[in-house]
Amino acid sequence: MTGTAQNRPNAAASSGEDSRRPAPWQRMAAGGGLLDPSGQLRSTVFEEMTALARRTGSVNLGQGFPDFNPPAEMVAAAVDALHAGHHQYAPIVGVPALREAVATHQREHYGLDVDPDGQVIVCAGATEGMTAALLSLLQPGDEVVVFEPHYDLYGAVVEFAGATTVPVPLLPPAFVPDPDDVRAAFSPRTRAVILNDPHNPTGTVASREFKQQLVELATEFNAVILTDEVYEHLRYDGPHEPIAQLPGAAGRTLSVSSAGKTFSATGWRVGWVSGPRDLVRGVTAVKTYLSHSAAAPLQHAVASVLTSPTGFYERLLEDYRERRDVLVSGLHGAGLNPPMPEGTFFAVADVSDLYPLAGVQDAEGLAHHWAETVGVVGIPVSAFVGPGNRGLYSDWLRLAFCKRTDVLRGAMAGLVASV
Numbered sequence: 061m062t063g064t065a066q067n068r069p070n071a072a073a074s075s076g077e078d079s080r081r082p083a084p085w086q087r088m089a090a091g092g093g094l095l096d097p098s099g100q101l102r103s104t105v106f107e108e109m110t111a112l113a114r115r116t117g118s119v120n121l122g123q124g125f126p127d128f129n130p131p132a133e134m135v136a137a138a139v140d141a142l143h144a145g146h147h148q149y150a151p152i153v154g155v156p157a158l159r160e161a162v163a164t165h166q167r168e169h170y171g172l173d174v175d176p177d178g179q180v181i182v183c184a185g186a187t188e189g190m191t192a193a194l195l196s197l198l199q200p201g202d203e204v205v206v207f208e209p210h211y212d213l214y215g216a217v218v219e220f221a222g223a224t225t226v227p228v229p230l231l232p233p234a235f236v237p238d239p240d241d242v243r244a245a246f247s248p249r250t251r252a253v254i255l256n257d258p259h260n261p262t263g264t265v266a267s268r269e270f271k272q273q274l275v276e277l278a279t280e281f282n283a284v285i286l287t288d289e290v291y292e293h294l295r296y297d298g299p300h301e302p303i304a305q306l307p308g309a310a311g312r313t314l315s316v317s318s319a320g321k322t323f324s325a326t327g328w329r330v331g332w333v334s335g336p337r338d339l340v341r342g343v344t345a346v347k348t349y350l351s352h353s354a355a356a357p358l359q360h361a362v363a364s365v366l367t368s369p370t371g372f373y374e375r376l377l378e379d380y381r382e383r384r385d386v387l388v389s390g391l392h393g394a395g396l397n398p399p400m401p402e403g404t405f406f407a408v409a410d411v412s413d414l415y416p417l418a419g420v421q422d423a424e425g426l427a428h429h430w431a432e433t434v435g436v437v438g439i440p441v442s443a444f445v446g447p448g449n450r451g452l453y454s455d456w457l458r459l460a461f462c463k464r465t466d467v468l469r470g471a472m473a474g475l476v477a478s479v
């Protein structure tokens with residue numbers, strides 16, 4: 061993997077850096093997988109694969125952002141909010157309308173009771189919500205249980221805080237963890253466990269038994285459950301069942317979500333955290349000194365659609381089910397056998413059967429080969445894994461289907477024709 065060398069963290073200090081130990085930004089970059097073995101800062105795999113897609117004119121199924129517009133009524137509500145004069149700082153915790161909409165959403169969809177005053181905070185995307193939550197909890201020496209592969213932010217923020225991740229592998233091909241591994245990961249040092257459900261990158265949904273075990277262990281070790289549910293409305297085989305619903309969970313769970321994926325507006329940067337009052341208070345304190353507040357007019361626009369649109373979530377799912385089926389049947393047509401995604405807008409496939417034809421040795425090699433010869437770009441799943449478990453996933457490629465169906469059909473036709 062190549063990267064852009066922008067800095068040399070291990071080199072002698074030149075601007076007041078302490079050369080004896082890594083600077084906080086270096087811990088963050090390392091935790092997010094942005095340092096290569098020589099300590100060079102490199103670009104993210106997403107940037108790298110996006111550049112590859114651009115150079116080769118490929119369809120970019122690497123990065124997880126939609127190539128279609130948000131619902132027209134939400135855009136119209138944003139325009140209205142701008143004309144209504146919402147141009148100044150929003151309250152740190154978020155505009156009341158959005159906090160109330162989040163509380164109503166949690167009650168109507170999941171039967172979870174959260175007080176919009178004190179149990180909900182609006183953030184600049186789930187990214188800021190996760191970051192503020194982790195920074196509010198972690199002390200140097202703490203441990204955070206995570207499940208690999210996982211979104212890169214988790215490791216970055218945990219390391220920045222001086223804590224460490226304890227990774228548990230989700231074992232392919234079903235991407236389910238061994239319960240003994242889960243138990244072994246918890247210790248008196250465990251401060252938090254991060255669950256991402258539905259799961260990026262594997263497209264799986266956490267089973268009830270798995271969530272139950274996490275609640276039991278978090279209770280035994282007095283750990284906070286931090287649940288990243290940005291794909292909560294992309295669940296294909298039944299309603300999303302948040303871990304906070306399980307008996308004993310709500311009092312120790314911070315739930316994070318955002319408008320980005322659900323409303324095809326990843327650039328709006330509107331997200332939220334809900335949970336027990338004492339934990340949300342900590343998130344609020346940290347978040348005050350991160351973004352202060354998320355974009356005021358966009359908060360109003362998201363509030364207007366989060367609970368009201370009749371049939372919106374059903375239509376969203378129907379559209380995504382069609383996109384998913386186009387991608388998955390294309391992969392089958394190319395001789396692959398991907399597990400059917402249960403959630404999110406990602407599919408993963410073991411691509412090892414195609415190595416002989418392509419003359420490559422792993423999914424990363426195949427991703428480059430496809431970019432050059434087929435015009436399709438995916439992301440190797442190993443990019444979401446620390447060095448310890450990387451080998452488990454070297455044959456797996458992630459493809460995003462948050463693209464227009466005609467784009468997906470074209471990409472898959474090219475793929476099928478190439479084998």
Ligand SMILES: Cc1ncc(COP(=O)(O)O)c(C=O)c1O
Nearest residue numbers: 185186187211260290318320331
């Ligand atoms: C699992 C997961 N969590 C969080 C995020 C970031 O969400 P947001 O754009 O709301 O910050 C993403 C975005 O890809 C994601 O996949």
